[in-house]
Amino acid sequence: MAATVVLDNGAYSLKVGVASDQEPKFIPNCITRSKAERRKNFIGDQLEECKDLSGLYYVLPFQRGHLVNWDTQRQVWDYVLGEAVMALQSETHSLVVSEPVYNFRSIQDTMNEIFFEEYKFSSLLRLPAPSYSSFLYQQAHPSSLCCLVVDTGYSFTHIVPYYRGKIVEKGVKRIDVGGKLLTNYLKEIVSYRQLHVMDETYVMNQVKEDSCYVSQEFLRDMDTSRKKGSANTILREYVLPDFTNRRRGSLREPVGKSGHQQQQHNQQTDEQCLKLANERFSIPEILFHPSNIGIEQMGIPEAIAHSISLTPAPMHPHLYANIIVTGGNALFPGFETRVLSEVRKIAPDDYDVNVTVPEAPPSYAWLGGATLASASSKPGHLVPVTLAEYREHGHSLCYRRFNKMQVWTPSSTT
Structure with a gap:
């Protein structure tokens, strides 16, 4: 039976499952070796079988937030898609996968090739993780035209404003703290x-x-x-x-x-x-003051205000009122309260400020992907690319549908 596999391909952990699942399975996105068992590699959650977890050596697919070690990533994907989720018959399954914000074109093309040509998925939808979070948030708040996603993960913290599900590109900011x-x-x-x-x-x-x-x-x-x-x-x-x-x-x-x-x-x-x-x-505290350790960048509250200031003025009150924080760092106790209080100090007095940290911030993007995959009617700009379309049009169609059509411009018809 055909199903849609949802894969939030994070640098620290993979969140994976089929769209009908209530929650994803968390699997470390790495291969590890132990001092006690040097000859054995532990792929993903096989690490649970390791008896001594001290002095682990990590082999990571991601460096500085970008997928660079394809051999390692392929081994993790083979394990996850073949064993952790199901004995996968990819030809009859669709895939919804996440990628970093502003992913390199060469990495995107390689992902297309692997998922279509090697795993042979019947269709592919590949978007930045905050886009799935935006979709889920706006499903729950249909009257909101805009939202601002703060994705504070393993490598970076990204602030991404959205208007009707599309990225307002001028307002995207990155903090080199994760x-x-x-x-x-x-x-x-x-x-x-x-x-x-x-x-x-x-x-x-x-x-x-x-x-x-x-x-x-x-x-x-x-x-x-x-x-x-x-x-x-x-x-x-x-x-x-x-x-x-x-x-x-x-x-x-x-x-x-x-x-x-x-x-x-x-x-x-x-x-x-x-x-x-x-x-x-x-x-x-480094998330709020990176300069404490010599990183001359804004903290999260200042970056939120700066991001909003770069968007069209009519969007500002809507973005301040719809700030959604996702990613593992949002689990720190007191995080939501601190972000709200500091953004409130910066924002204009006549604007409402609302910061939402979901119940499970690390899996929020995955839930958005699962909701999108399960939606009975999808907006035209969220239609996946099928295997047949990929074979006919190649990477150019993927780029148009997953990149250019996801960016809001003043002339966009939405």
């Missing part, structure tokens, strides 16, 4: 202050996810983190995994012992702990 940079910076700080963890990307990514939050008052929290004893309400201990009894670490309140007693306690319980104070909020 989840990968935050994890790497956390590794550097902890390695300098406490314990060498530069080779522990997997573990430190968990530390970031479990312990970090977005501060609403950065200077106040910084003062609190310097205090001693019970006055320091920010200090936490992170119990590191030992991969025997614990595969994932855990965050806890400080046990309240002196340094010597704490060391004895850890030895008795066979625990290795990190003490986390200002690291908990200074890492996500």
Whole structure:
């Protein structure tokens, strides 16, 4: 039976499933090797079979947000499409796939070739991930002519304004800060202050996810983190995994012992702990102030305001009122509140400001792709390219339908 496969091809993880699924399956977009099992490669979620997750070596398809390692990506796709989803008979299936914003034409052409000529999908729809998010948001808010998608993912943060489902190209902005940079910076700080963890990307990514939050008052929290004893309400201990009894670490309140007693306690319980104070909020703060680590770019609130300022003036109130935030970094506690408060300070007083973080930000684009694939009637500019059309017209048709027709211009008939 023919079905539509939806593949949100992220740099950190693939979100994949058929359009009728309620939610996608998350699979790491990488091949990993372990120090304990050096001769074995773990593709995607095969990593769950690895006994020792310390010191993992990653082979990534994406570098700086672009797909450059095709051998690795093909192995992950072969595994995902052939095993993780179903025993796929591609000839009878359609594919909805995401790509980065402003993807290179050469990468787009190679994706067309692989999906049509090698996997032989019957049809293909390939759009930037924020376009699927925009479609899902506007399905839920049909009266909204515009929306602004903030996609803060693994490699970059993109701000993309939309008018009636099309990208307003002049307003697209990119911040060179994503989840990968935050994890790497956390590794550097902890390695300098406490314990060498530069080779522990997997573990430190968990530390970031479990312990970090977005501060609403950065200077106040910084003062609190310097205090001693019970006055320091920010200090936490992170119990590191030992991969025997614990595969994932855990965050806890400080046990309240002196340094010597704490060391004895850890030895008795066979625990290795990190003490986390200002690291908990200074890492996500980079999303709001990249200049803190020498990246001379705007933070997310300023980039939102700048993006909107570059669009036609009649769109401005609609864009401020319909800001949707997706991607893994939106999971930080306090993220939505901070973005809303700072954008509100910048926006004109007579404009309403509304920031929406969906219940599952990392899978929102996938849900948009699934909704689009399942829609009974699609707008003409969202029609996929069929295998027969590709064989007749080649890459030029894909470029027109997936690139040029997705960009709004003042003369667009919408």
